[in-house]
Amino acid sequence: MAAKIPRLAIMGHPNAGKSSVVATLTENDLIAIDKRAGTTIESAVYPVIIDGRVVIEFIDTPGFQNPSAILEWFQAQDGKRELARAFIQAHRADPLFDHDCALLEPVADGAAIILVVDGSKRIKEKDRVEIELLRLTARPRMAILNNLTNQTRYMTQWRDALSKAFNSVRDFNAHRATYAERIRLLQALKSIDQRWEPLVEEAIDAFEVDWSRRTELAVSTILAVLKDTLAFKVSRTVKQNQLVFKSGRERIKSELMVDFEDGLRKLEVQAQEQIRANFRHHVWHMPPDSLLGKDLFSEEVNQALGLSKRQLALVGMAAGAASGATIDLTTAGHSLGAGALIGAATGGVLGLVGSKALAKLDIDRAPGTQRFTIGPVQNPRFPFVLLDRIVLYSARAMNWAHGRKAADEEAPDKIPDKDIRRGGFTEALSAQQQRDLARFFSSARKGKPEREEECREIIRGILHGLAASEIDSRADL
Ligand SMILES: Nc1nc2c(ncn2[C@@H]2O[C@H](COP(=O)(O)OP(=O)(O)O)[C@@H](O)[C@H]2O)c(=O)[nH]1
Numbered sequence: 351m352a353a354k355i356p357r358l359a360i361m362g363h364p365n366a367g368k369s370s371v372v373a374t375l376t377e378n379d380l381i382a383i384d385k386r387a388g389t390t391i392e393s394a395v396y397p398v399i400i401d402g403r404v405v406i407e408f409i410d411t412p413g414f415q416n417p418s419a420i421l422e423w424f425q426a427q428d429g430k431r432e433l434a435r436a437f438i439q440a441h442r443a444d445p446l447f448d449h450d451c452a453l454l455e456p457v458a459d460g461a462a463i464i465l466v467v468d469g470s471k472r473i474k475e476k477d478r479v480e481i482e483l484l485r486l487t488a489r490p491r492m493a494i495l496n497n498l499t500n501q502t503r504y505m506t507q508w509r510d511a512l513s514k515a516f517n518s519v520r521d522f523n524a525h526r527a528t529y530a531e532r533i534r535l536l537q538a539l540k541s542i543d544q545r546w547e548p549l550v551e552e553a554i555d556a557f558e559v560d561w562s563r564r565t566e567l568a569v570s571t572i573l574a575v576l577k578d579t580l581a582f583k584v585s586r587t588v589k590q591n592q593l594v595f596k597s598g599r600e601r602i603k604s605e606l607m608v609d610f611e612d613g614l615r616k617l618e619v620q621a622q623e624q625i626r627a628n629f630r631h632h633v634w635h636m637p638p639d640s641l642l643g644k645d646l647f648s649e650e651v652n653q654a655l656g657l658s659k660r661q662l663a664l665v666g667m668a669a670g671a672a673s674g675a676t677i678d679l680t681t682a683g684h685s686l687g688a689g690a691l692i693g694a695a696t697g698g699v700l701g702l703v704g705s706k707a708l709a710k711l712d713i714d715r716a717p718g719t720q721r722f723t724i725g726p727v728q729n730p731r732f733p734f735v736l737l738d739r740i741v742l743y744s745a746r747a748m749n750w751a752h753g754r755k756a757a758d759e760e761a762p763d764k765i766p767d768k769d770i771r772r773g774g775f776t777e778a779l780s781a782q783q784q785r786d787l788a789r790f791f792s793s794a795r796k797g798k799p800e801r802e803e804e805c806r807e808i809i810r811g812i813l814h815g816l817a818a819s820e821i822d823s824r825a826d827l
């Protein structure tokens with residue numbers, strides 16, 4: 351019986367990584383995964399729903415209870431077909447086989463099988479029993495070699511044993527798999543049975559459409575946070591009599607600066623939240639040494655991200671000249687003489703990014719009051735740093751496997767944001783792209799963004815590159 355949507359029952363021993371595989375494939379990081387065996391007690395169906403439509407279903411199972419007994423029974427049937435259905439009919443009333451009957455139910459109903467094995471362990475007799483048992487069900491089946499400890503010496507043995515009984519054998523690391531690897535696994539599912547091809551093809555199409563829609567949303571989020579951040583200002587109006595003493599003024603300045611920086615931090619966090627939700631992450635442990643865990647205005651972040659001095663000088667001049675601005679953006683902190691600009695010399699108050707003031711302070715005097723304003727951001731490097739950081743965050747959101755969570759504390763794996771690139775993404779862009787960005791940034795400061803479409807294209811290009819970039823899990827196997 352052909353189902354309307356592909357259903358896949360995930361089989362294998364406790365702790366082989368079944369639930370992790372399901373979590374990663376369905377992008378569901380709320381599935382219970384545990385070091386202790388037996389966390390999954392009953393089978394559960396995890397549908398992938400796109401646009402309100404179920405496109406594929408994975409059934410996470412606890413694994414067989416009595417595989418040897420089932421195999422013996424299967425072998426005794428002598429050529430009979432539909433063995434899973436027959437077994438259930440014969441054992442329905444036997445409490446000893448309650449669990450096994452429940453496990454075989456979806457298989458009897460037409461689900462395909464994905465066997466998950468931990469390829470880092472030696473093959474045991476019970477593994478061979480299970481492999482043979484699943485072969486005898488005659489359902490379309492694929493085996494996944496998960497590798498829990500990076501021990502590779504048994505992999506060939508596993509591959510030999512599995513390829514005799516399964517239509518497809520794939521390496522798949524539930525903790526490292528990227529979007530591209532998930533799609534490749536689904537592609538391979540097509541080949542396990544011809545009847546599956548159109549169904550799985552449809553599911554893959556839905557995944558791809560959904561993914562590009564999410565990527566597009568992330569691009570919009572990034573453009574929006576850049577615009578909001580660059581137009582951001584804080585002001586406070588103070589009565590003249592509060593400013594009699596210089597200390598009063600200094601206090602207001604520094605309070606306002608705190609508000610300004612906090613406001614920028616908040617805009618960044620909001621954008622991060624949108625991107626995180628967009629890529630369906632709920633549980634997310636940030637590695638302590640990640641640049642994403644550091645303060646936006648910290649030295650580390652500013653050194654690692656953004657353009658180089660040289661690149662900045664080049665785009666700064668281009669943007670300044672093209673927009674007809676009188677300010678040399680590369681030295682904005684020093685050269686804006688008017689008003690109460692605070693440059694690097696008093697930068698403690700206005701915050702520094704790469705030794706240039708983050709923003710300037712303006713004071714508007716009216717009879718009896720003064721209005722203090724900090725912003726918009728003047729520092730030419732800052733938007734490049736911010737863009738790099740939100741791209742870094744997106745890289746993590748796009749490539750962080752949903753099946754990977756609690757385990758990380760005990761076994762810190764590679765950190766994707768380090769794998770992808772050291773330093774800034776913007777640094778690697780072409781000079782023209784950097785100039786377009788610089789132009790966009792300097793105009794967004796005035797609330798009239800130019801080159802927005804060019805920038806959308808640039809950001810889109812970076813994000814597409816991230817999804818395609820492979821943090822190759824097989825390199826570790
Ligand atoms: N390092 C690593 N650990 C994994 C991987 N897959 C699963 N695990 C860990 O193995 C344990 C059992 O995983 P789980 O998915 O609950 O296995 P299940 O019992 O077969 O469902 C958990 O501690 C997982 O975090 C993997 O690809 N790499």
Ligand SMILES: [Mg+2]
Nearest residue numbers: 368369389390
């Ligand atoms: Mg489980």
